[in-house]
Amino acid sequence: MAAATAMRFGQLSSGSDMAPDWTTKEVSTGTTIMAVEYDGGVVIGADSRTTTGAYIANRVTDKLTPIHDRIFCCRSGSAADTQAIADVVTYQLGFHSIELDEAPLVQTAANLFKASCYRYREELMAGIIVAGWDKRRGGQVYTVPVGGMLVRQPVSVGGSGSTYIYGYMDSNYKPNMTKDQCLRLVSGALSLAMERDGSSGGVVRLAAISETGVDRQVILGNQLPKWSTTGYIPYCLSKGLEIYPTV
Amino acid sequence: MALSNVLEIPTSGFNFENVARNVALEGLLEGGQTKTPKPMKTGTTIAGLVCKEGVVLGADTRATSGEVVADKMCAKIHYISPNIYCCGAGTAADTEKTTDLLSSNLTIFSMNSGRNPRVVMAVNILQDMLFRYRGQIGASLILGGVDCNGNHLYTVGPYGSIDNVPYLAMGSGDLAALGILEDRFKPNMEMEEAKELVRDAIHSGIMSDLGSGNNIDICVITKQGVDYIRPYQESEYKDKRQKRYKYGPGTTSILTEKIVPLELEVVQETVQRMDTA
Numbered sequence: 001m002a003a004a005t006a007m008r009f010g011q012l013s014s015g016s017d018m019a020p021d022w023t024t025k026e027v028s029t030g031t032t033i034m035a036v037e038y039d040g041g042v043v044i045g046a047d048s049r050t051t052t053g054a055y056i057a058n059r060v061t062d063k064l065t066p067i068h069d070r071i072f073c074c075r076s077g078s079a080a081d082t083q084a085i086a087d088v089v090t091y092q093l094g095f096h097s098i099e100l101d102e103a104p105l106v107q108t109a110a111n112l113f114k115a116s117c118y119r120y121r122e123e124l125m126a127g128i129i130v131a132g133w134d135k136r137r138g139g140q141v142y143t144v145p146v147g148g149m150l151v152r153q154p155v156s157v158g159g160s161g162s163t164y165i166y167g168y169m170d171s172n173y174k175p176n177m178t179k180d181q182c183l184r185l186v187s188g189a190l191s192l193a194m195e196r197d198g199s200s201g202g203v204v205r206l207a208a209i210s211e212t213g214v215d216r217q218v219i220l221g222n223q224l225p226k227w228s229t230t231g232y233i234p235y236c237l238s239k240g241l242e243i244y245p246t247v
Numbered sequence: 248m249a250l251s252n253v254l255e256i257p258t259s260g261f262n263f264e265n266v267a268r269n270v271a272l273e274g275l276l277e278g279g280q281t282k283t284p285k286p287m288k289t290g291t292t293i294a295g296l297v298c299k300e301g302v303v304l305g306a307d308t309r310a311t312s313g314e315v316v317a318d319k320m321c322a323k324i325h326y327i328s329p330n331i332y333c334c335g336a337g338t339a340a341d342t343e344k345t346t347d348l349l350s351s352n353l354t355i356f357s358m359n360s361g362r363n364p365r366v367v368m369a370v371n372i373l374q375d376m377l378f379r380y381r382g383q384i385g386a387s388l389i390l391g392g393v394d395c396n397g398n399h400l401y402t403v404g405p406y407g408s409i410d411n412v413p414y415l416a417m418g419s420g421d422l423a424a425l426g427i428l429e430d431r432f433k434p435n436m437e438m439e440e441a442k443e444l445v446r447d448a449i450h451s452g453i454m455s456d457l458g459s460g461n462n463i464d465i466c467v468i469t470k471q472g473v474d475y476i477r478p479y480q481e482s483e484y485k486d487k488r489q490k491r492y493k494y495g496p497g498t499t500s501i502l503t504e505k506i507v508p509l510e511l512e513v514v515q516e517t518v519q520r521m522d523t524a
Binding site for chain 2 (some may be wrong): 123
């Protein structure tokens, strides 16, 4: 009964059909997020586009959210839902860490995310990658996709743009990479995904988390790694081909 | 919520009583061939930017109810606290009430703690409330303020998502306003330049969007205080009233007059001495 009245309410308040979709759609992070583990820490990365329907609400979003000193989460899905969950987990983890009187484990943070995402799975739309460093197990990456599963992986991608880079990730990831190799892998993968996925774009935000601290960087649009299919004109110029006018 | 000094206590679950009532009313009125009144939407252009000395907020002043302009001089920049103001787009009632609630809660907090509220606090309270109502409160807000941590500008969406950016535009005219802001915004602008840029952004929204119009309000918040300029610029298309619509005494004739004195008797009298020593 409540569901029926709620649906009817939606029809009452949706206004005219001429209204553009960005006035009625929820804000979504669209997104490509990625995390890789290396010996001594993790490297995480995300694009920076938040969309409301077809409109880019924020082109410089920071989707890498700190949960604790050495634990971050990468957010994809509904912006409101992921921000709310991240706030809840930050509080819970902070409280837990004070009680324990030591730095919390990444596995604990991941389990807290899973607990919220699984319990409220019908109401939420959130795909989260939890990554960080702790004393017991070093660098770890845990993925909590929509639905509330929890699994640890050495490398993980998420968001709408992730589908385009599974192949790149599978063929280019090797165990025991160095931090710089991981940074190149993540920035390369993200730029490929941003090229193909309409809901991903903007700048690439990277963070490297290790025992010594968190090192954040931003790669601007014109500094992204270039590929031979990235852009028609650079490709032609690099091959010395004529540039044909495109309709 | 952990704020123990906040006035409102949220009831658990969602309250859809009014939805059932509205559906029933629609049914009744449809039979009588009348339409339920459309909720008054602000259809708006609002913008804000952070400059060197503070934050500049701007808004148009048109409130629409369907295709009719319901209010030509609507105030869309709401007071939250002496150092924080909030522009609201979306359903007029929702933005009014939400900002009123926020303002009351922050005043109680100020009195309790003796401190000026911070912008992040206002943003967090709004986010909590809007997320709890899962988008049913149609309020898109731009919050701007100056506190001990600097100059801040945030946007809160109806579903409870927040963004912290140096310049923003919201409402139905946001695309037009954002075009102007994207072109001319620079970090750490001077105050006069910032006011002109916000004015131009709102003006662009008014020109390109039917839901925005009439006058432009500007609110400048700095460490020294707030300058709420209403209106900053009046519409060039202002109409001149043809007549005065006030009725002088004697317009309605009095036919009979009956005076009934109320007889009150003293039922109980108590005297309490005040110790004023």
